[in-house]
Amino acid sequence: HRLLNVDHRAWMYGIRRHLHTFMSEVSMFVEAAEKHARICKTKQIRCPCFDCSNNIVWEDTDVIKRYLIKRSFVDGYIIWSYHGEAGGTFNRIDIDTGFDEVGGDDANENDH
Numbered sequence: 371h372r373l374l375n376v377d378h379r380a381w382m383y384g385i386r387r388h389l390h391t392f393m394s395e396v397s398m399f400v401e402a403a404e405k406h407a408r409i410c411k412t413k414q415i416r417c418p419c420f421d422c423s424n425n426i427v428w429e430d431t432d433v434i435k436r437y438l439i440k441r442s443f444v445d446g447y448i449i450w451s452y453h454g455e456a457g458g459t460f461n462r463i464d465i466d467t468g469f470d471e472v473g474g475d476d477a478n479e480n481d482h
């Protein structure tokens with residue numbers, strides 16, 4: 371299996387996008403981000419929405435929630451590397467593959 375199941379993050383990019391589901395997943399993201407901020411002893415959280423692209427920080431997570439719901443996530447932010455998830459693993463995930471094709475057990479292209 372892959373390091374991280376990309377299918378698990380399909381909600382981020384509008385596959386089967388029900389607003390209700392999306393909002394509760396966004397809340398989970400915000401919780402993870404807040405936890406990471408606490409560990410880093412900061413209140414500033416990078417906003418991964420399409421416009422901010424993790425370049426802008428906010429202290430109010432309600433702002434981030436609103437942005438994500440309105441603008442959705444910046445492209446390719448499958449691994450929340452700015453929010454506590456391990457970075458440097460992007461090359462192990464084919465980001466530009468359609469999400470629907472992920473999930474088979476054929477481990478092709480592994481360790482190219």
Ligand SMILES: [Zn+2]
Nearest residue numbers: 417419422437
């Ligand atoms: Zn933003």
